[in-house]
Amino acid sequence: MKKRTDCLEALGHTCTAMGSERVTLLFSELEALNLGSLHGNQVIAKPKSVEDVQICVRAAGATGCSISVVGGNHSGFGKSGDLVLEMCYFTSVRMADIAAVAATDASRESALLSIGAGVKLQDLSIQAKQLGLVVPLGTAPTVGLGLVLQGGVGHLTRQLGLAIDAIRSVQLVTATGEVLDVSQTNEREEKEQGKQKDRPWTEKLSQVGQEESLTDLHWALRGCAPNFGVVTSITLQAAPFRHCNTVRKVFEIGEPPSRAGCLRDYMAWSSKLPMDCSADCCLYFKDKTAYSSGNPTANILMGIYTFDFGSGAPDVELPTRPALLWEIFREQQDISELMEHEPYLCEQPEGIVHEGFLSKRGFFVRALFFHKEAEIHTELIESISSAPTQHCYFHLQHMGGAVSDQKDSAFLAREAEWSVVISGVWQSQDDSFATEALACKTWVMQVVEQLLPKSLGSYATDLGPDDQHLARYSFGHKTSLLLELKKKWDPDNLFRHGFPLASLSKGYD
């Protein structure tokens, strides 16, 4: 180890003076340490230990190279740094040492899971089940820690909160290569509850001690972690394992104006469900033939997917009475089985989205959060009707319930009842579909612009360096504290390939 450190220190001194060759030098040095390999002008490193991560980060910092991290690789931004860290060796899931985690409420600390940064959601849910536990996650099997660090909306959200709400501690390698175990303390919660009015949030960090500074960092990591360093592991609050009964109903929603009425009915009905039930809704086209017949708008389907974890979800109630096309009831599923049957991946008609769309199709996604009173049904129906391909769809992911309970994080849209995911999907990732790709991206951004004024904000997890405009709506009034923390923990903006936090401050550089 000493040898490695010495080597990188020397590398740092040398590279700083080397101008344009510095990247190559960094790469070859990491290669020599068997930590990474050179790909064009990037190094792809697959660290095996926290120490390896430190070495990589210090080397990048010393040479002014940017760093990106790959978790589940679903955002498209993890592979853009000069130095790319793939966390594929960090896959452990185990019960955490309870005593090691600072607790604010002993009753909530009964079951904690320690999760490596390379774990995928389905593997995590399977391993949690083996321990008799569940954790609130997203709904797709192969998504990774990027989701858990920036939000995490899934079927258990109404009951257990967002994935970030379950985070109790984070092991972070900072921009200087320091390893921090950042956990929750009472202080931030007290501030949020107004018990420390004499010490407002924007208090200068220089005036406060390290403990307070780490409390602020813990607050920032829950929603905006990729901007602050490399997360090597997290500790998640788990809950006792539970099964779920699902009902999936697909309706033909007819001609206007009844179509918008159907969506309004779904929104009114679902927002009154008990906390242990949730109901997602997808709007999509019936089939390829219908779309190409020249009248795609006559063929929009509405899928309503009800997830009941306990009290028994009431039947879908839609006073506009659309025609029921088909219905599937599944009893006693667990979270990982639910991921296998994710509605928009599996149960839409073949040729629309269907399985494998990630590997075959191209897609561009942005999501906005909405309050239960938001009047957006007409806009959504009109927008889906004007989608540029038959593969485009909207997914209303149900939130509400426990989301508003926890405020101790950077996440803004605590009053959201839905995350509306606007997906532009085109036939193939192949270059010959570039025109379709552009049309889909343009359409998604037009829908976003139209809906933004009625929203509670944009979902940070989808946003990258080119999304400065939308990024302003992700953290709202919390942005100033996030920027203050960013300046403290990553002054050179080494972590700049995901959510564009630094670009929200004119004076950052």
Ligand SMILES: Cc1cc2nc3c(=O)[nH]c(=O)nc-3n(C[C@H](O)[C@H](O)[C@H](O)COP(=O)(O)OP(=O)(O)OC[C@H]3O[C@@H](n4cnc5c(N)ncnc54)[C@H](O)[C@@H]3O)c2cc1C
């Ligand atoms: C098919 C699909 C389904 C989805 N379903 C849901 C859903 O149900 N609910 C939901 O809330 N969202 C969902 N999303 C959005 C998802 O939350 C984001 O795409 C998320 O960024 C993906 O995380 P990842 O780890 O898979 O991707 P990555 O691209 O690997 O990572 C995303 C970002 O996090 C950073 N990051 C990853 N790991 C680390 C780490 N260890 N330390 C520091 N930074 C890190 C990366 O650098 C990158 O900026 C879905 C996306 C897709 C494509």
